[in-house]
Amino acid sequence: MNWPDIALALCGIIALYAAVRVVLEKDTMRKLPFLNVVSFAISGSIILLIPHPLAIVAAAAYFVGSTLESNAIASKYAGGPKNE
Amino acid sequence: MSPEFVLGLVLILIGTVASAFPRPKTYLVQLINLEIPAWGLLLVMLSYNEALALLTFGGVSALSTFIYVRVIQKREGT
């Protein structure tokens, strides 16, 4: 077992732990930082899974998309844009 | 039988039951539950390595979600 396997297993364990914390949390606003932790771990595991130069583009696309989704949920929960 | 196939079938099964009998019986809960079998069908398509089908299905899924949202907004507004 060399080092990419250890890093990959660590990313998977972090993602599963954060997902369990998201499910068990009661407050909705406290769920969103753990959703960000899930997106960090999944981006790292995408990079470590594919040995290809274009994997960085895919991981960056997932990272931007997940952050946008989380911010959209938080913005709508806090009241949303006022001119709507 | 690949693990993607089994995982997709499980998602399709529980998502279809949850979408047919939503717990708070509103349109929005039903629409959110309808997203679960969509991702399950994407996993089943992934187990057959169909790249073009995956791209087309992703686009059409987002488009149909947009159309459903417009229909729900129009129905709740009047």
Add this chain to the structure above:
Amino acid sequence: MNEFLMIVFGAMVILGGIATIISRDLFDKLISLGIIVAGIMPFLADRGLLDVLTATALIAPLSTIFILMAIRRRADEP
């Protein structure tokens, strides 16, 4: 991808699906839907379909934002 990672990400997908069905609040359902998408992404990456991975990663938040358009603001409800 070895068996350990398959079990971990499959457990994430099943956990997100069950949490989406059980939770009653609409925002909790959307957050759990994000966990399903996060669990599906490594399965897409394992097949080596980079274009499908990029397209799906960009389409999934778009679908969530479309559903958020139909949800009424939290400040107006109480």
